[in-house]
Amino acid sequence: MAAVSLAAVPDPAETPAFLSVDGLKKHFGGVKALDGVSFSLLKGEVHALVGENGAGKSTLIKILSGVFPYDSGSISLAGEDYRPANPHVAKELGVQVVHQEFNLLDHLSIAENISVERMPTTRFGLLDKQEMNRRARLALDAIGLTDVDVKAPVSSLGIAHRQLVEISRALQCQSRILILDEPTATLTERETKRLFDIIASIKAEGVTVVFVSHHLDEVFAICDRVTVFRNGVSIGTDRIADTTPDGVVQKMVGRQLATTANEADPDRVPGELALSLDEFCTQANPKETGVSFDLRYGEIVGIAGLVGAGRTEILRGIFGVDPIRSGRLFQAGKEVHFSGPRDAIAAGIGFVTEDRKDEGLILDMPIAANISLANMHAVSRSGLLQFSEENRRSRDGGAKLKLKYGRISDAVSSLSGGNQQKVVLAKWLARNPKVLLLDEPTRGVDVGAKAEIYAILKELAREGVALLVVSSEMPELMTLADRILVLAEHEIQGELTRPEFSEENILKLAYGQARQAGGQKQ
Amino acid sequence: DDKPVVGLIMKSLANEFFQNMMAGAQAHEEKRGDYKLLAVGMQNETDFESQINAVENFITQGVDAIVVAPADSRAMVRPLKKAMEAGIVVVNFDVALDTEAKKQQNVELAFVGPDNRGGAKLAGDALGKKLGAGGKVVIIEGNPGADNANERRLGFEDSVAEFELDLLDSRTAHWETEEANSVFSNMLTAHPDIQGVMAANDSMAIGVVKALESAGRDDIVVVGFDNIPAVGPMISDGRMLATVDQFGTDMAANSIDLALEVVKGGPQLEGWVKTPIELVTAN
Amino acid sequence: MTTQTLSETMPKTTRFSVRTVLQNAGIGLALLALILFFSVFTEHFLTPNNITNILTQITINLVLAVGMTFVILIGGIDLSVGSVMAFAAVVAGKAITLPGFGPTEAIALAIVAATLTGVACGMINGVISAYWALPSFIITLGMLNIARGAALQVSDAQTIYSFPYAFEEFGSAMIYGVPVVFLVALFLVLVAWFVLNFTVFGRLLYGIGNNEEAVRLAGHSVYWYKVAAFTICGFTAGIAAIVYMARLNISSPIAGIGFELNAIAAVIIGGTSLSGGRGSVIGTLLGAFIIGVLANGLILIGLSDFMRQMITGVVIIVAVILDYYRAKYTSK
Amino acid sequence: MTTQTLSETMPKTTRFSVRTVLQNAGIGLALLALILFFSVFTEHFLTPNNITNILTQITINLVLAVGMTFVILIGGIDLSVGSVMAFAAVVAGKAITLPGFGPTEAIALAIVAATLTGVACGMINGVISAYWALPSFIITLGMLNIARGAALQVSDAQTIYSFPYAFEEFGSAMIYGVPVVFLVALFLVLVAWFVLNFTVFGRLLYGIGNNEEAVRLAGHSVYWYKVAAFTICGFTAGIAAIVYMARLNISSPIAGIGFELNAIAAVIIGGTSLSGGRGSVIGTLLGAFIIGVLANGLILIGLSDFMRQMITGVVIIVAVILDYYRAKYTSK
């Protein structure tokens, strides 16, 4: 991670607080989301908020941006009492946010999404589309999305591109405080680095940036100070220079974390062929040639690649979600044709999707109902639901993943982002699949829980499950996988075995082809 | 093929009264064999526009005569005037165009048809005779705003005045059996002392009769209008006192005859060519 | 959070039903207010006879609304129920008046004919809108026209009458002053409630209304569930046809015009979300009662037809506004 | 990425309009097919007179559908337009027949009265459904009853007639065989198209239909935009009332029953999504034409009324199925 210059660290002792929060409390029904939060922001600093899933970071941010009112406590902004009634007021006062969950207008163009807060108008008060597209182009170029047409609808974008569009939008307006709630959760190395450059430059303009991430390396790379949350309470604020990642983690979870071994598991030997792809190619794939690789039982294969490399596509193809154009798919040596997820599931395959909101969860339904969604036969008898069985299984499944919730019958929408992700995982683990496809399985999950999830996945592999993991986090792949396939431009650029694992090697393969293609164009 | 073409415009053919009328007209076309019939109805009772559209379509097609049962006595005046100006023979039947409106538009047009108000009064009188002065009655009206509904209500009110009946309530059930059943049940609750019911058509009368049966009341006298087949048994077994037959089956056919007469060069029709109405009772 | 331990110690009963009751309390309160109002301001409202009347009068709407609840829960809508009811009634009317059958066979034949007609129409609605993923609004609007045209065509626009006596008897039979047809409707409500809350099928219908894609990716055949929901709605339209025939002793091809709006209103007043995924058939029951009590009470109170129509509109709006405040209050 | 090079080399014109045309081509093709069919199988379909007729006949539905497009784009629905139209016509009818005004003043008064009535009703719909975030289906169903009751009350259920001659003239005036009232409707379509595509207001309406929460989080007052959409719909209902009066020369309190379904059908057949956020008013124009051409052509072809109703239903369904295949094909 390229460290951004920390030259202009403001000294908290000298600069007066620009925004200060004192004893803030907020509850949802019986859930105390914030139970006494105090911290302050200095002008021109990059301030990290860290904490476990459900610690209250997003809730604080929503209060600061005028989405929710708060119950008690006080906030002051530039010396004045701050109590924004709605997002509009917050924006007027210069508080700009990128929320954790996307807020995009799917059927409008990217340009319209980027300028939705203040669309440019002509002299006659009409929408100035040209100016709008120009601005969008500039904004996207700045963040490195040079290859996207600003007039295309957002619905045609993958999840990472959507995140970048969200960020570009927030950067459109002059703000005094820019809050980014887990902006990097869906980004790969390349975009993350771009984002950090941008943060550095706006910081130089005196803008305060609040940065939420579960990646402590990112926090340590760009932030000046860090405030740790635990169970709705702020534990304290440190200067980055005065602390260490371990120290932060300890504050977060209140204990020392066992580090996950980054080594091969000696007890585990890959077994029989689970899946094997032969020139496998979905209709979404613009390339003629498909991908070919094998996946064995008891093996974890990682797929790395930049955003839009076509990783999700492969998983969707295997699972029967997207139609196949050409190529063959073998399960345990026999050719199979899945006409839909139903067939794939019947064949013992599970699929943790990348977009939990759109594809993974039924937000308004109880946690228990979501966990048993793919596993209805286990919680029902001749079509009748067995509620106690369902609740028992769901609690067990949740407990395994350290799911933090009020009641198992609460709607999933009441959970924090990371905990929602755990529900998606729990849903598929409940089925005991023989083959598990995972697309960004730990998106938004905190460090502690991540370690638990890694342990669980490794345990599954040990029990003989075949796992295919797509992830934009290279450390995650290197921790989990036995082999890593690197994808670019919908083609496998190479395969790395454990001894070859390094961020550099992965990136070399992931970028290699892209750079070539870029060269041809000019 | 130079047979004269007659455009027949009716109200909703979903209403069996007009459906029968149309069947009568079609049989008539076959029998006479010397003209071509184009018939259209409306989507529903209040769809005035489609009648106006039909007139316009007929003008376009250059029919020789338009025979029309107007859904609204005022709205149809101007389009029909246009048709007459285009040289088409127009005959108005079933419901008379509004006299005032005709005068304003300078339209001279005869009317061929029954006296709805008079017919309702026939039914009302039958009820009045049976109950005598002071008899407590209610009216179940047709669609508010519809001309024949208006006429029939006025006819019933004429009887109420003449026989000094006590009109307790008057409500619409939009010509509809089920609604009449519900509305009348509720009226009966509000006024348990009802002695007679005047329903503006037989479909509603059926709903009323069923409501009386459910309530176990056989002391209340019901009259209707139209003489649809379904009320036949009710009249013969006394569940209904009377209904009014306006011989709808022949009405259109007769009007077509009159129109063809004029097309062939006969004299223009004038005034009100009254068609028969008859009170139908058990004996 | 401490709440977790709380839920761990709670008894393992389903709290689903308790919540359902609470969710519907708001609209229940509106209903109670209406009933109270009419009891005070009219003489006959709370008499046994009038209660019988109300129960009879809401039956058809309730039956239609039960099926409509299934369709709306999956995020669809069915505008054709009124026409399909008429079509089913006409087909059944033709069947029941066929010569050569004894009364029992004729009635059985009619019941089979009506339900089959309803089921067929509903299934067509479902198959077309699910297979091509087309808006059910427009598909069922098409069916509204098709079924009405068919009803008129089959009956030649004539009212069909003279059904067996036993059929009439069923239509007007009472058990302790409660009309048997209403009990049939109530039974449908209970079955629907059970199916929606205690079966996998019902759970998945809610799921589809919330997030169809998630349900599909979990390996369920969304297509069949959708077809099933529309078919159920067609089935209840068939049942409504039977109730109509038994109650009025005729089959009219122009029956049921506008009934779809009433049925949808009952469902939505009952708190089911038009966008699907949220609601309950118990709410629908209350919604149907609100509409029925209002229609009855406003006549008893002697309001003119026009005022009555206006007040009906106002009360419908006020009822959902009240429900808003109830929801706000109970969610705290 | 190959798509990249493509998009880079394309001229920087807005492909939006091209796309819009393509998006509507499907339903345009269905319309073309209908026109072709009727031209071949009927004698009078393509005569100037008949075209004039069709244009006149679709005018009211088109006017209503333009306003409906705004409401549906934000994810709402307005069931009250038919009733509001009748109410506005009755109020305007009362105004125009007030004694003591010259024809010009009387007509001006009527136009003001009709639009104000429409705007007021629309605004009430909007304020209630936006302020309490209630389903517009049920609020406008309430308004349907209120406005109808009010229309009957104000007019005492009597048709109002005898309007100034100039008003009639406007209703039947033609420019080169094109009815002036149709030109008015077309003008509304163009204004709506312009507003929806070239103003910030319009784009935000699309935005609200897509994701209301996102628009709110972007700092906009969703409330006012929603109120505005419903108000526009009320406004067009007022305009429709004027067209109705000019065309029929009466104000009938029972006008417009069921018009809401036709208007909604035009919008949805035109490709606007009932869940909001997607669609265009040009599609609405084509949708209104499909409905109008169908009604006209099926009469010319001499089909019986019942068959006509059935075929109408079938064609509506087939049109949206065709559109499905068009969408599938063009998205490749």
Ligand SMILES: Nc1ncnc2c1ncn2[C@@H]1O[C@H](COP(=O)(O)OP(=O)(O)OP(=O)(O)O)[C@@H](O)[C@H]1O
């Ligand atoms: N709308 C809501 N209704 C009920 N509970 C809520 C709601 N929003 C948040 N919560 C609860 O508040 C707590 C804090 O959630 P929050 O989203 O702030 O966590 P977070 O720190 O952002 O977590 P993550 O890292 O997973 O995003 C959680 O227990 C969550 O379940």
Ligand SMILES: Nc1ncnc2c1ncn2[C@@H]1O[C@H](COP(=O)(O)OP(=O)(O)OP(=O)(O)O)[C@@H](O)[C@H]1O
């Ligand atoms: N629904 C869609 N419509 C159009 N294009 C899409 C769609 N989904 C994905 N794409 C595009 O297809 C390409 C491959 O997408 P895919 O999701 O497989 O990539 P990925 O490597 O998983 O990256 P991501 O991090 O975006 O998920 C990307 O350019 C993406 O923008």
Ligand SMILES: [Mg+2]
């Ligand atoms: Mg969060």
Ligand SMILES: [Mg+2]
């Ligand atoms: Mg992906």
